[in-house]
Amino acid sequence: MRLRIRAVQLRVITPSVTCGADIAFGDGLAVLRADNSSGKSTVVQSIIYALGLEGMLSASHDVPLPHVMTDSSEVGAEKLPVTESMVAVEIENGTGRVATVFRGIKGRRNKNLISVAEEAVLTEKRSTATRSDFYVRQAGAAVNERGFHHWFAEFVQWELPKVARVDGTECPLYVECLFPLMIIEQKRGWSAIQARMPFHYRIRDVQRKAVEFLLALDVYELALRRQKLREEAFAIRDEWARELSRVADLARGINGVVQNLNVSTPTVWKEGEAPAILIARVRDWLSFSDALRQDLDELAQLEQREIPRVERVAQELETALDTAASELAEADLAADELFHEVEHEERQSGNLNERLSALEEDERRNRDLVKLARLGSIEAMAASNGHCPTCHQTVSDALLPQAERQEPMTVEQNLKFIRSQIETFSTIREASINSLTAKKRRLESLRQRAAEIRESIRSLRRTLVSEGNEPSIEAIERRLRLRDKVNVARRTEEDISGRLADLRSIAARWKTNQAALADLPKGDLSEKDREKLERLRDIFVSELQQFGMTSVDPTTLRISMENYRPEHDGFDLEFDISASDMIRTIWAYLHGFLELSYNRPTNHLKLLILDEPKQQETARVSFGELFRRAAGSPDHPHQVIIATSEDEATLKGLLDGIPHNYISFPGRILKPLTSTDEAAGGQGPDTGPDTSDENGGDEAEIMPWEEEARSAVRRALESMDFDAEARMITLVGFNDEPLSATSREELDRLLISVAAEAWVAYVPFDSGEPVFEADEWAIVEDVLGPYEDRIEEFFAKADNESVEDDDVEDV
Amino acid sequence: MKNPDPTILAELGGAAFRFTPRPVALPPDLRPLWRLSLLVLLFHRASRQGRASLKKLHVLNWALRQPESRATLLDVLRGRARPDRAIVRFDPALNRALDLAKGEKLVEQIAGDKFQITAKGRQLAEEVLKDPECMKTEKWFLDEVSSEITEARINRLLAAVA
Secondary structure (H helix, E strand, O other): OOEEEEEEEEEEEOOOOEEEEEEEOOOEEEEEEEOOOOOHHHHHHHHHHHOOOHHHOOOOOOOOOOHHHHOEEEEOOEEEEOOEEEEEEEEEEOOOOEEEEEEEEEOOOOOOEEEEEOOOOOOOOOOOOOEEEEEOOOOOOOOOOOEHHHHHHHHOOOOOOEEEEOOOOEEEOOHHHOHHHOEEOOOOOOOOOOOOOOHHHOEOOHHHHHHHHHOOOHHHHHHHHHHHHHHHHHHHHHHHHHHHHHHHHHHHHOOEEEEOOOOOOOOOOOOOOOOEEEEEOOOOEEEHHHHHHHHHHHHHHHHHOOOOEHHHHHHHHHHHHHHHHHHHHHHHHHHHHHHHHHHHHHHHHHHHHHHHHHHHHHHHHHHHHHHHHOOHHHHOOOHHHOEOOOOOOEOOOOOOOOOOOOOEOOHHHHHHHHHHHHHHHHHHHHHHHHHHHHHHHHHHHHHHHHHHHHHHHHHHHHHHHOOOOOEOHHHHHHHHHHHHHHHHHHHHHHHHHHHHHHHHHHHHHHHHHHHHHHHOOOOOOOHHHHHHHHHHHHHHHHHHHHHOOOOOOHHHEEEOOOOOOEEEOOEEHHHOOOHHHHHHHHHHHHHHHHHHHHHOOOOOOOEEEEEOOOOOOOOHHHHHHHHHHHHOOOOOOOEEEEEEOOOHHHHHHHOOOOOOEEEEEOOOOOEEOOOOOHHHHHOOOOOOOOHHHHOOOOOOOOOHHHHHHHHHHHHHHHOOEEEOOOOEEEEEOOOOOEEEEOOHHHHHHHHHHHHHHHHHHHOOEEOOEEOOOOOHHHHHHHHHHHHHHHHHHHHHHHHHHHHHHHHHHHO | OOOOOOOHHHHHOOOOOOOOOOOEOOOHHHOHHHHHHHHHHHHHHHOHHHEEEHHHHHHHHHHOOOHHHHHHHHHHHOOOOOOOOOOOOOOHHHHHHHHHHHHOOOEEEEEOOEEEEOHHHHHHHHHHHHOOOOOHHHHHHHHHHHOOOOHHHHHHHHHHHO
């Protein structure tokens, strides 16, 4: 994983002159020196802008570049308005893949588009690659296929995790949140560690999340895994509950309940403890098989007998009627009793719910208390240390007087106490719910039984009043009812056992899920994470020693395992040190990340850009040591770009013996570009193969400078004014300057120079020479087409007229 | 069991007794920390210019105790009052909390029954507000009633029930 800045190109076009800068950066330490206010920050800001990272600076959608790029540029003593400007940056990833990104600053280009050519356009003079446009600074730029940061993350091989936002929604950890750890701009970057974090994305704990990702801490993976497992657990529980209620519905159809099934937690049952169906009968609960056997026996008995004639069973029927009546009375009474029990249980359960919700509120408040106690203002209060703020005597941690000499629990003890109560009451509630459903079921069963008895009484009565030689209706109906009941019971049992098998597999999945959850390390940091942070600490301390920190002894510093920031005596280091040590701390911390990535797997891009790191008059020797450290060793590929305005002589001294590449700008970084002989370019298409040729006729992608040259010519052509009287065509040049032509040849020359100017304005430069030669004539010819006839006609007419004039004079 | 007829004391054989005092549980809203934080929130979120009368403090304090009391005040404010629910009762803990808050210089008494939050109090309130999860329900409730619960409204409400 790596990002290397290979080259930066800036272009600023004013009406009379085009300015620009072309800077190539090497590997390792690169020192960019220029005087104060000469534009060195512009280079750093342009890199940020070209990569669409300005969101790391502020939420504003304004272009974060100085006015020389956006408004007016000083050329010599003159102040010229900027009509158009753009930046291009050539980058390389860890696998040697190169790309060049272009972004317009001012002018006609859409500022939210970044064009990407997957080739070294700036340094290797290639222009054949296909360019694609990606958008930035708009919704979806990080996730959408056409979003630049989606492309960028893929380019640097980052897999950006999802993070939680303050409002509870999720978003990717935006690229803009990570770069403040790798690019420090001058304006506000040096005021604190991670001074400029984009809080406007409203990502929760964005500073911590950024470090976790950049150091590739497992805590990230862990949080992700935990999240997934929890979601899975939720789904399993849900499925369990749904299946359970289906089983309960089925059982209800045969007046039964299913026993030994845990309502809330999926549980795998042991052999012999399988869930059993209990069937409610008037006096008792029977197991399913017993109830079925009872019914089958009764049915068999009935079926053995012939259906009796009424007259022969009249006596029997009378007795049966009596029995049925008393059985009915019994059933009604039992139902009545049970009804009261159910009511009671429901009241109980209601009370429990109330109690639990009160406990839950208490629990929440106690949790808040734990948080409150950590607030800075609270810690400073006398009351929070058990003292009266006025008389400073000890007071108890309670607002109302307690019974004599009873100390209240601490908040933490209290929290534990409440939690254990919640646990207890939840268990009780569950038991209560179970017993309630069972009672309701029995009540139903009793009522059903009562209804059966009533029906049987009715059929007994009908039988008793029917003709003596008719078959007993009661006997027939009883058989039918029983047969039906048995069939339904068998079907249901089959159905339920199928579902129990499903429940069993759900429970098995639950068990695996819970085991995986329990296997996750308790704290958030894994062993490897701790080791990594310890290593970071060692590097950090050794860098601070090298840079000469004086406010505190560097060896007493730690890296917090909670927020990963340097701390001293358990407090954020930032409060304990001098301003210049603060700067050293930022160097050491950020460079520490880079060095850590040498021999630990991280997501660091091995790039560090520091704009004016010599702040607060940090001692010169420290600065020199920063160079030494930043140069690193060639064994570990990395790139540290340091922009500074330190004077040349001092810098030379500091850099003595340190491998680096040195880029120095006497005066301003943006300089007027010498447009190399337009005439030479205009001579013809003998300046190397044309772009379209290389592509063998395929649709060649037109590079920006060529596009600019074409459109400049087109603009000039559109501005043509045909003045017949003066036999002259007036038109507007590249910088809106007025031009005029009195002949076809003159017009062609003008158009070629327009094309050349535009080309030069946009093409990359290398040591004062344009990297690509222009074929201006081809460009002009290409665009001229539709205007050709009109121009020919105009000059032909003008020539004729002039001939006529001559004739007149001759006469 | 050597002793055939042991009374409990005899069985203990004159062992020395020791009583260890155990701390008792305390409702969280009786903790000074809780009330002080709540108090500054009251001033910060539901009062004009950080001032509030004792009456207003008592009404809000009573309402904030539990879900039912919160619902009651909301009902009253929205004209769905239930005559059998009290909107305020005297809570001695609030007075204690106010005393503490004065001592901690979180609020100051500006006149008779009027109190005003101090800069220090505001700072605490800001810190409490920073964590959206902390005292979530209370914040929600205060935001819900803040625009409606003016001093004049409190006076009218109390006049109506008095």
